[in-house]
Amino acid sequence: MSTVGVALATAAVMELFPRGITHYLLGGLLIGFGTAIVYLGTGNAAGASTFLESTLSYVSKRSRFQEPRLVASRDWRVVFTLSIVAGAAVYAVVVQGGIWITEVQPWRLFAGGLLVGVGTRLGKGCTSGHGICGVGSASITSVVNVATFMVIAIGTALLVMALGVSP
Amino acid sequence: MTTDGSTGDGRSTSASDAVESAGAAEAATPVDGTDGRHPLFMPVVAVGGLLFGFGLGLSQMARPEVVLSFLQLWDLGLLFVMGGAVLVTGPVLLLAARSGRRAPLSGLRYARRLKSMDRNVLVGGAIFGVGWGLSGICPGAAYASLGIGNYPMLWGVAGMFLGAYGQGVVRSIAADRSSGGQTIAD
Numbered sequence: 001m002s003t004v005g006v007a008l009a010t011a012a013v014m015e016l017f018p019r020g021i022t023h024y025l026l027g028g029l030l031i032g033f034g035t036a037i038v039y040l041g042t043g044n045a046a047g048a049s050t051f052l053e054s055t056l057s058y059v060s061k062r063s064r065f066q067e068p069r070l071v072a073s074r075d076w077r078v079v080f081t082l083s084i085v086a087g088a089a090v091y092a093v094v095v096q097g098g099i100w101i102t103e104v105q106p107w108r109l110f111a112g113g114l115l116v117g118v119g120t121r122l123g124k125g126c127t128s129g130h131g132i133c134g135v136g137s138a139s140i141t142s143v144v145n146v147a148t149f150m151v152i153a154i155g156t157a158l159l160v161m162a163l164g165v166s167p
Numbered sequence: 168m169t170t171d172g173s174t175g176d177g178r179s180t181s182a183s184d185a186v187e188s189a190g191a192a193e194a195a196t197p198v199d200g201t202d203g204r205h206p207l208f209m210p211v212v213a214v215g216g217l218l219f220g221f222g223l224g225l226s227q228m229a230r231p232e233v234v235l236s237f238l239q240l241w242d243l244g245l246l247f248v249m250g251g252a253v254l255v256t257g258p259v260l261l262l263a264a265r266s267g268r269r270a271p272l273s274g275l276r277y278a279r280r281l282k283s284m285d286r287n288v289l290v291g292g293a294i295f296g297v298g299w300g301l302s303g304i305c306p307g308a309a310y311a312s313l314g315i316g317n318y319p320m321l322w323g324v325a326g327m328f329l330g331a332y333g334q335g336v337v338r339s340i341a342a343d344r345s346s347g348g349q350t351i352a353d
Contacts, residue, residue: 016242017242017243017244018241018242019227019244020244021244021247023226023227024226024227024244024245024246024247024248024251025248025250025251026222026225026226026251027223027224027225027226027227027228027248027251028222028226028247028248028249028250028252028254029222029251029252029254029255030218030219030221030222030225030226031219031222031223031226031251031307032222032251032253032254032255032256033218033222033255034214034215034216034217034218034219034220034222035215035219035255036215036256036259036260037211037214037215037218038211038212038215038216039260039263039270039277040263040270041207041208041211041212041215041270041271041272041273042208042211042212042270042275043269043270043272043273043274043275043276043277043278044270045260046212046215046219048305048310049305049331051306052327052328052331053331053335055328056331056332056335060332060336062336062339063339063342063343064335064336064338064342065335065339076208076209076212079209079212079213079216080212080213080215080216081310082216083212083216083217083219083220084216084217084219084310084311084314085310085311085313085314086216087217087218087219087220087221087222087223087224087311087314088220088221088223088229088311088313088314088315089220089314089315089316090217090221090224090314091220091221091224091225091315092315092316095224095225096224099315099316099317100230100315100317101317101318101319102230102232102312102317102320103232104231104303104319106322107322108301108302109231109302109304109320109322109326110322110323110325110326111301111326112299112300112301112302112303112304112323113298113309113322113323113324113325113326113327113329114298114326114327114329114330114333115294115295115297115298115301115326115330116295116298116302116305116306116309116326116327116330117298117326117327117328117329117330117332117334118291118294118295118298118330118331118333118334119291119292119293119294119295119296119297119298120295120305120327120331121291121330121334121335122290122294123287123288123289123290123291123292123294123295124282124287124288124291125282126295126305126306127249127307128305128306128307129280130282130292131249131252132249132252132253133256133260133280134282135249135253135257136252136256136257136259136260136261136280137257137260137261137264137279137280137281138261138279139279139280139282141281141283141284141288142280142282144284144288144289144292145288145289145291145292146292148288148289148296149299150296151296152293152295152296152300153238153295153296153297153299153300154238154300155296155300156296156297156299156301157235157238157300157301157303158238158240159300160300160301161239167232
């Protein structure tokens, strides 16, 4: 390939990343380090969505929430989640320089959250449990789950955009 | 009716979930009991969470707009977020699991995160996909979003808790019924 060809190909690829890639990659590496530290220290693959059910075990006696694996891990999952909030707050103060507020409409956040709550618990994991720990474990189940939610999410997002829902 | 009863039901009626988490099954019986956690257990979890949350902030995943721009195929940068994270966790999980050692702060044996494959993996993944595509939020990113001051995300977190609660209630009732057990007061 000629030099011009390489330059054109590079430009075409960078079109896919209009905001650059550095902060994405650095953020991803930090997320990976955070997960790895918890895993190496405690032996637990820390997925973010189990927190929803393990925390519900504090207030509901339903058998699903009282499963031993949820009750046994609920305290450290609360600590993990509050630390995620705190870590993001540190980012907001140190790098972002203040708070940031979404313009995505509340009904989308609520309805989407509802489906995320159902789907991640039924599907045994989320973007971190399946996406980071499961895929990192070379788990076929996780790869299948991630491929499923990725394709459906892209389809949904494109459809919602086509319907003119914004923001 | 009692906590003991419901715990027993949960154990007996969720065979598929028991299989899905061999590592978690061991979690119930670490070498020296759950109380045998090392004093550094929680601090290490906290440090991990801080890095995780800072990373979610830096990667912009805490902003639904950025996630949606990825799902709308306008900016594919989020591939580097998941890719970067797996770049770290992949070797760590695989090497640790292969070592056969135990985690120093809990006594848990290192294991890969493996879940059994069944219809729920596909159905759940699809439902999650619709929710993610509609809102641009996933659990970890939603927690981090609160951290960057995005208070409307409380709607999203409330929705996630409600969804997780709803599916848990339905599955509890189905499980209790199929085990012929007593109804369990909530």
